[in-house]
Amino acid sequence: MRKVILDVDTGSDDAVAIMTALLCPDLEVVGICTVWGNMNVDLTTDNTLRLLDRLGKPVPVYKGCGTAMVKYLAPRCASNDYKPVFKDGKELKIHYDHLEGLEPTDWKEEDMDAVSFYVNKLRNTDEKLTLIPVGPLTNLGEALSIAPDIAENIEEIVLMGGGEDIANVTPCAEANIWHDPEAAQKVLDCGAKVTFIPLDATHSVALDLEDCKTLRSLGSFAGDFAATMTEQRIEYEHAAIGPGKISTAIHDALAVCAVIDRSILTDVEEAHVEIGLDGYNEGETIVDHAADPADINASFAKKADKKMFMDMLCRYLKEGK
Ligand code: BDR
Ligand code: CA
Secondary structure, eight states: OEEEEEEEOOSHHHHHHHHHHHHOTTEEEEEEEEOSSSSOHHHHHHHHHHHHHHHTOOOOEEEOOSSOSSTTTSOOSOOOOOOOEEETTEEEOSSOSSOTTOOOOOOOOOSSOHHHHHHHHHHSOSSOEEEEEOSOSHHHHHHHHHOGGGGGGEEEEEEEOOOSSOOSSSSSBOHHHHHOHHHHHHHHTSSSOEEEEOHHHHHTTOEEHHHHHHHHTTOSHHHHHHHHHHHHHHHHHHHHHOTTOOEEOOHHHHHHHHHHOGGGEEEEEEEEEEEOOSGGGTTBEEEETTOOGGGOOEEEEEEEOHHHHHHHHHHHHTTOO
């Protein structure tokens, strides 16, 4: 069984990723770190705890950083104002502050924070751990700054972030990387194996309303809940982007599926990846496909297998009663 740590900003697609990881018998989730991103870290932590309580999975949760390593200390970035989207007088969101269908919980996070957890766990493990960060990389960036030696005990970092042909917060940047570019660069420089699951790959396996019906037909809480998250995203994107948009990428769940079975990634390139740290390129994943082999520092997935993605989601989510 592969031991993994999730790092989440829960978040509609994070929630599907968490369920997939916890319900897959091939993964042992040894801890879940929370981070700011889709909303503030109190809310992302609360959503994570509510979901674990509903699933009856008492995995330890470590609350992490509430803001980026550098960015807001020296603001110099383009603004990223999301324009509110309304339908029939109601404001639509891609991530509601409290995810629909989850009751308040008295489950609590651990006393230890996420950065300390990374350092302690990775320094004291007898087997290497796989990390699956699907939010801004702040917790890991901070941990690597304090304790660069922890990289030796990382089996691999499979992160959702970046995009080469697709961006979602600026003309060239994806949200998780854009939120904390310095942390992302720190992760790339740490020496551990890094695999990007960028927007190019996640959009290649976008889910539509037919897929939502399939998820609901599983007859499980997890299937219903994943369908609700997906429908809300489709409703938002349909209203925000226009009538052509009838599918949505459940980004973070693809990162989990890629850890479970790498063959879901059908086009992966070895490349040198750098993060844009300033100006117009801030948060961009700059991918050099012609890099000298000695400079290759990441695998960058461009496409995935849609049928396999749905099959995997169905297999695991039907177990979440
Ligand atoms: C990423 O940003 C967040 O909004 C999602 O949860 C996902 O991790 C997609 O750009
Ligand atoms: Ca996320």
